[in-house]
Amino acid sequence: MEHRYGGSQVSGRASRRGRSVAVAAITGAILLGTVASVDPGAQAAPDPINQAKARLAQLDEQTAKMQESYTEAQDVLDKAQKDLERSQKDLKAQSEKVSAMRKALGRVALSDYQSGGGVSTTTRLVTSGDPGRLLSGLATVQNVSERTTSQLQDFQAEQARLKSTKSQIEADHATIQAQRDHKAKLLADAKKKEQEAKSVLDRLTAQQKAELERRQAAEALASAGDTVSRSGGRSAGQPNAGQGQALIPSPSSQGGSSRAQSALSFALAQVGKSYVWGGTGPNGYDCSGLMMVAWGKAGVSLPRTAAAQYAAGTPVSVSDLQPGDLVFFYPGITHVGMYIGGGKYVHASNPRTGIKISVLSQHGAFQGARRFG
Template identity: 35%
Template sequence: MPAAHRKPRPRSLSGGTVRTAAALALASAATVTALDGGAAHAEPELSPAQVRAKVDKLYQEAEVATQKYNGAKEKADGAQKKVDALQDEASRRTESLNSQRQKLGSVAASQYRTGGVDPSVQLLLSSSPDTYLDKAALTERAGARQAAAVTHVRGELREIDQLRGDADDTLSELRAKKAELQDNKKKVKRKLSEARRLLDRLTPEERTPAPAQSGHASRSTERADLSQAPNARAKAAISFAYGALGSPYVWGATGPSAFDCSGLTQAAYKAAGVSLPRTTYSQIDAGPRIPKSQLQPGDLVFFYSSISHVGLYIGGGKMIHAPNPSAPVRVAPIDEMPFAGATRVA
């Protein structure tokens, strides 16, 4: 057979060729994986300390969102009360207006029935001219009162329209606050879910390192020391906080059996007869600012540059606070978080 018509014989792959082909195959697979969005990329292994650091950051971000949620809820609740009050007032005024309209309608109908007779004819037909003249004067005075009643009704109509307009505006504000509420609620839940997912990687021992445990106290081991409290209100607030030790952290909660950080301080001072606003951002302005070096038991202590966490100072460099969902209300050193400021309420 001529050489031009012979089929080429397949050549066997040498060791070097096999290695080259394998390398090309691996490179191709890596390229596909990269183009596929890194689906095969394994999540980096984190040490327990790194996991705890990420969890702490997520909790802090969740607390920022929680305070925004609390603020939006406070405003939404206020807007709802305003809407209810405006609608109730509009309803009440409308009932009163309808009653006045009925009276005016009766007077107008009566005048229409008698209005066709000329006053001079009525005088001629009257058996007693003096009596007629007395009635005429009375009718004139009634007419003046009727005119005033009409003016009053017109004013009521304008005011009711204004009330309804205000109610509509407040309803729009309420809808916006509810939308903000839901947005922050989703953010909180997302952050907390991610924190739980990370914590599930750790054993119970790894989740809370020994040094951090030394500053904590449970309801059963910690006794209230009120001797250093400067006044009765501070004592009452601190006493309440001690009574809340061991209660779970629940974002958005203000007691009586669960709290978030600002919910705990608000409830503590409510027990002392002092009304605090709902959020950390507002609570820090509830009294004069106090330098860290001049702290007294009962002062509110705030943390992080975002002013997203608050505790109740109890003296000795310690506070009672509601930390996060991984820990109950407890005693802790104020130096365990970045200090942002303090406020004296009582």
């Protein structure tokens, strides 16, 4: 019995030790799992909504740069086409002038022949039909009258102008073709950016899209409050529920000059229209085109591009912003809008969203403001 009892006691102690070891192992595993779950070195999965928001902001900046380059190319193209038209008119007039001078010189040569009793050097040069030979041989002409010398010199000058005009036409044609090619490439690249932006949104669920809009609206409201506090302005309406779009304010109650109010009224009337590359209305506009036309309606002539508008206006601080002031964005100045008041501005945003009202952000993209009129 004693032996059996002792064996049972040993066996019991061994069993209890086994259970303790098992419990300790399980507890350790739990503790290790807990520690692993709160490991400060572990990285959380990236937030797809924040990723989408950041990528869309990058694409907007890249697209704005392309838009400004496209507008600059269009401006150069327009000027080159006007130069070409002017050069073509000049060529016609100059060709007629040179032809008339050649006939007049022919008559002088004939007179020289009849009075001199022979074919002079002047006659041979003029009647050769080779203007180049005529001009190169002028230095050898010794027996022409003073009047003939003057006519020949005039002819030489006009012939040089004709040649210069032809060269200018060739240069205009080359510029036009280069700018057309440049515009086509920019447009193709921009369409790729637009497609990428669409893909970014398509990858989000409906719930994630709604959350993205909510975050963008919250960020916009916070930014608007900051801008209003800096400028001492008043709110110009609240965003539409669930859309992050500002209601169109009444510009007549916002202050600013009468010209600024006129320009702002026109710009606000374009809200909802399409963004058009190189557009100056009436069906659509690009960002600087909208500003140029709006201020043009108010009797103020603005340059064509955002960068040129930035350089032409009078600098305005954020604390002094008034309705009608132009606000500029991105390094290099590649986007422009018109301040409304209450931290908001109207602009031709991009092909994805068209002409709309947005909130002026004081971080990153905003570069400065300018006043006209």
